[in-house]
Amino acid sequence: MTTTATGAAAYAPDRGETGLQEQRARAAFWFLAPMLLMLFFVAAWPLLRSIWFSFTDTTLNNLYGGEWAGFQNYLTWRELPSGRIRWGGTLADPAWWNAVYNTVRFAVISVGLETLFGLLIALMLNAEFKGRGIVRAAILIPWAIPTIVSARMWGWMLNDQFGIINHMLLSVGLIDSPIAWTARADTAMIAVIVVDVWKTTPFMALLILAGLQMIPRDMYESARIDGIHPVRVFFRVTLPLLKPAIMVAVIFRLLDALRIFDLIYVLTPNSSATKTMSIVARENMIDFNRFAYGSAQSTLLFAIIFLFVTLYIWLGRVDLTGEGRR
Amino acid sequence: MANIQLRNVTKSYGAAHVIKGVDLDIRRGEFMVFVGPSGCGKSTLLRLISGLETITSGDLLFDGQRVNNVLPSKRGIAMVFQSYALYPHMTVYDNMAFGMKLAGSSRAEQDARVRKAARMLQIEHLLDRLPKQLSGGQRQRVAIGRAITRDPRVFLFDEPLSNLDAALRVATRLEIAKLHHEMSDVTMIYVTHDQVEAMTLADRICVLRDGRVEQVGTPTELYERPGNIFVAGFIGSPKMNFLRGRFAAEHACHTLGVRSEHIDVVAEGEGPWTGRVVHTEDLGSDNYLFVDLGAEEPVIVRQPGKVAIHEGAVVTLRPKAGMLHRFDEDGLPVQRPLAAE
Amino acid sequence: MTARAIFWNTMFYIAVAIVVVVAVFPFYYAVLTSFKTGTAIFRVTYLPDFGNLNWGNYQSVLSGRNFPRSVANSVFIATVTVIAALLLAVTASYALSRVRFRGRGLLLMTILAVSMFPQIAVLAGLFELINFLGLYNTPWALILSYTIFTLPFTVWVLTTFMRDLPVEIEEAAIVDGASPWVIITKVFMPLLWPALVTTGLLAFIGAWNEFLFALTFTITETQRTVPVAIALLSGASQQEIPWGPIMAASVIVTVPLIVLVLVFQRKIVAGLTAGGVKG
Numbered sequence A: 001m002t003t004t005a006t007g008a009a010a011y012a013p014d015r016g017e018t019g020l021q022e023q024r025a026r027a028a029f030w031f032l033a034p035m036l037l038m039l040f041f042v043a044a045w046p047l048l049r050s051i052w053f054s055f056t057d058t059t060l061n062n063l064y065g066g067e068w069a070g071f072q073n074y075l076t077w078r079e080l081p082s083g084r085i086r087w088g089g090t091l092a093d094p095a096w097w098n099a100v101y102n103t104v105r106f107a108v109i110s111v112g113l114e115t116l117f118g119l120l121i122a123l124m125l126n127a128e129f130k131g132r133g134i135v136r137a138a139i140l141i142p143w144a145i146p147t148i149v150s151a152r153m154w155g156w157m158l159n160d161q162f163g164i165i166n167h168m169l170l171s172v173g174l175i176d177s178p179i180a181w182t183a184r185a186d187t188a189m190i191a192v193i194v195v196d197v198w199k200t201t202p203f204m205a206l207l208i209l210a211g212l213q214m215i216p217r218d219m220y221e222s223a224r225i226d227g228i229h230p231v232r233v234f235f236r237v238t239l240p241l242l243k244p245a246i247m248v249a250v251i252f253r254l255l256d257a258l259r260i261f262d263l264i265y266v267l268t269p270n271s272s273a274t275k276t277m278s279i280v281a282r283e284n285m286i287d288f289n290r291f292a293y294g295s296a297q298s299t300l301l302f303a304i305i306f307l308f309v310t311l312y313i314w315l316g317r318v319d320l321t322g323e324g325r326r
Numbered sequence B: 001m002a003n004i005q006l007r008n009v010t011k012s013y014g015a016a017h018v019i020k021g022v023d024l025d026i027r028r029g030e031f032m033v034f035v036g037p038s039g040c041g042k043s044t045l046l047r048l049i050s051g052l053e054t055i056t057s058g059d060l061l062f063d064g065q066r067v068n069n070v071l072p073s074k075r076g077i078a079m080v081f082q083s084y085a086l087y088p089h090m091t092v093y094d095n096m097a098f099g100m101k102l103a104g105s106s107r108a109e110q111d112a113r114v115r116k117a118a119r120m121l122q123i124e125h126l127l128d129r130l131p132k133q134l135s136g137g138q139r140q141r142v143a144i145g146r147a148i149t150r151d152p153r154v155f156l157f158d159e160p161l162s163n164l165d166a167a168l169r170v171a172t173r174l175e176i177a178k179l180h181h182e183m184s185d186v187t188m189i190y191v192t193h194d195q196v197e198a199m200t201l202a203d204r205i206c207v208l209r210d211g212r213v214e215q216v217g218t219p220t221e222l223y224e225r226p227g228n229i230f231v232a233g234f235i236g237s238p239k240m241n242f243l244r245g246r247f248a249a250e251h252a253c254h255t256l257g258v259r260s261e262h263i264d265v266v267a268e269g270e271g272p273w274t275g276r277v278v279h280t281e282d283l284g285s286d287n288y289l290f291v292d293l294g295a296e297e298p299v300i301v302r303q304p305g306k307v308a309i310h311e312g313a314v315v316t317l318r319p320k321a322g323m324l325h326r327f328d329e330d331g332l333p334v335q336r337p338l339a340a341e
Numbered sequence C: 001m002t003a004r005a006i007f008w009n010t011m012f013y014i015a016v017a018i019v020v021v022v023a024v025f026p027f028y029y030a031v032l033t034s035f036k037t038g039t040a041i042f043r044v045t046y047l048p049d050f051g052n053l054n055w056g057n058y059q060s061v062l063s064g065r066n067f068p069r070s071v072a073n074s075v076f077i078a079t080v081t082v083i084a085a086l087l088l089a090v091t092a093s094y095a096l097s098r099v100r101f102r103g104r105g106l107l108l109m110t111i112l113a114v115s116m117f118p119q120i121a122v123l124a125g126l127f128e129l130i131n132f133l134g135l136y137n138t139p140w141a142l143i144l145s146y147t148i149f150t151l152p153f154t155v156w157v158l159t160t161f162m163r164d165l166p167v168e169i170e171e172a173a174i175v176d177g178a179s180p181w182v183i184i185t186k187v188f189m190p191l192l193w194p195a196l197v198t199t200g201l202l203a204f205i206g207a208w209n210e211f212l213f214a215l216t217f218t219i220t221e222t223q224r225t226v227p228v229a230i231a232l233l234s235g236a237s238q239q240e241i242p243w244g245p246i247m248a249a250s251v252i253v254t255v256p257l258i259v260l261v262l263v264f265q266r267k268i269v270a271g272l273t274a275g276g277v278k279g
């Protein structure tokens, strides 16, 4: 052997050294550890503590003075001397069930509308036309505006006395007196849904557009050569191929909608027609000093979402991680 | 500069056994080519030698020392990939110097080695460019240059030419042959699909099938004395003709193999086989006749130069004496001499 | 063109126009309102009166003590949050995208689950943690709590981006003697910076817009972030909501975002879809 063995490529013999895979596995461990530790502290631990609090009688002023209270915050009953049973706890609280109803109603309607409009806009953006770039930019604007700001902007537009929406509707003659959109019990939810749909349809449209653009163009071309009607092509080719993208987009949006807080807090404050689970849970926890009670409600919300996601992924066989496509 | 020995090496991905016990000696300074059908494990075997994959069982020895668990960078290897795998954000110079930089060589040494390799490959004028400013052929030259700069004991190539067009492929092949000449004590292992690359570059060829070595030998050995029917069919283009049934029985074997260039067209009555030409292919220098003898497949006959035989003609064929390959039921060569000859 | 085609073409462009107007109008109207003061604000107009722009609302918002302070808080908090998340996420996503190990799919699923978390579910526990660490009513309370959604998000998006980098480049680096750390810093980071910018920007927007934690973990006006400040901006009485200043403040915090989003349009769309769907 010549002297070049001193070069960069001289090799060390095997002295109990570990191979490449072990080196990488060890590195992976150290690379993941800080992130996992951090997530444990900000997510797992607080979650466990919240659940723990929900089984105690902890108050805001005395976080460490709480004692075990079993299911008292969830459901209790007491037999009154009269023989009637008095129910207590969140699960017997009409305000809670009202919040559940509001949340589900809001989530289903707004996500449904967003999917529909998102699909239409995505189809529009998928077509070649002059000014497509402008439209794409324009629909990004609602997405870019902070939720609180959009709540304020729409709050102003929906204002009962000076709002432009009432002004428009009045001048067209659709209504004959101004409506207090955000204050009236029967219109508050409509207002919330309108704003949410306005703000999040762009997100939906972009996700669906990405799915659309992954459908090979020649698929359409061969359909056109075969003379198949475009509407048929849409329902037979486009929609089935788009289904996975839509499934994923819908679940992301539903999860977001189920935890909604900020828009409702600002747009329709204190309206029991729109109070959602997040709103009542925080209200109890912080504003009403029923810390443990609020924790029970937040734990229930978590449980509902958890159950829902598991079912969705299990039934829909949605591959969220992208691992399956490797 | 290294002897490489594989001792009963296996590789499994979970339940998938990809390499099923390979024993192989690669000599110092040798140019070894791995060939075999797609998916037979050529790349995997190369990657086991490189250390990019871990050996499941068995031993890999470099100069007698076990290197199973040595990091790729410590094995003294350099690798050239099919897709070049240049670092897109580094100039050609930095691409070539990266390994030395990591190893902590001095700037002067880096410079000297990079320039030497660049001179060898005539890419000195490209040193300041980014990979995206190079053509495919130039990129592959840079990738080879990067490997040379590492001053390896073992050079590994995984189908380095298959992304190049035909003309560039020939040019770069010559380049690699030259390289092997100049770096005569560096062991080279080369994976390819291409018969011509295998035959022209190799000192020895290793034919793999389904994770096992079928035969190892010089190109001539494999061509003239294939160890079994698979190698006989795999090496050589067009493929060796195989005849069974009465054709084989005449020569007391199960399958009779004869290469297309070992069959002559002769006057009627002077050869054992007669058939109709069903198809012809004119390659300019050669003509291929596809002759239907009544066997399972037409026999291919290679005729040098221009031939005035057209489709539909009936011809008589005579295999060249001593150029027949006889195989038994297991596909192994029949050793026993033919009584008739 | 046939009459039919002309008809459908016209309908299509009408639909396009409706989409654009609906998308842009609320912000346009906010800008319009922000330039009106006094009783002019209560008169509905559709077109700007350029001769008569009134900067009064902007002056009052910016010269007040608290709003500029809120902007500074938001910038600080969002920046630190994003930097911390990116630092932790780059190495983690290398491990998740490039190294095979058992339980990787499960881990990815968990990380995704955390980013989908209802934030209210951890509110009580975080409240305790923040009190325990003495961070209540400081920016650090928000930086810590924002990690809960920025970190999983950045890990997730960077993992999908890193997964798409060619394997052979990494293998070439391994043969060249690069350790995993060197591969990340010297080979992958330079290739990934567009993805880093996108991810960082999206995380920044998320932190900038967050409301629930900001509302709960701050108490004094000087510690508020922009969303809380705008949500709680109120006049002397419930009836007198100061719409002019609110719109001015809204425009101030939104214009930079819109500019950023429009400038990085393509990258943002790529980042959003990487975080959402791929295939």
Ligand SMILES: Nc1ncnc2c1ncn2[C@@H]1O[C@H](COP(=O)(O)OP(=O)(O)OP(=O)(O)O)[C@@H](O)[C@H]1O
Pocket: B013, B016, B018, B036, B037, B038, B039, B040, B041, B042, B043, B044, B045, B193
């Ligand atoms: N990471 C892996 N996991 C599971 N199976 C694998 C993996 N890598 C390769 N294989 C399998 O191992 C076998 C051999 O693969 P290899 O890439 O070595 O083939 P090859 O001979 O190089 O083929 P080609 O000529 O097409 O490049 C294939 O069947 C392949 O599917």
Ligand SMILES: [Mg+2]
Pocket: B042, B043, B044
């Ligand atoms: Mg291969």
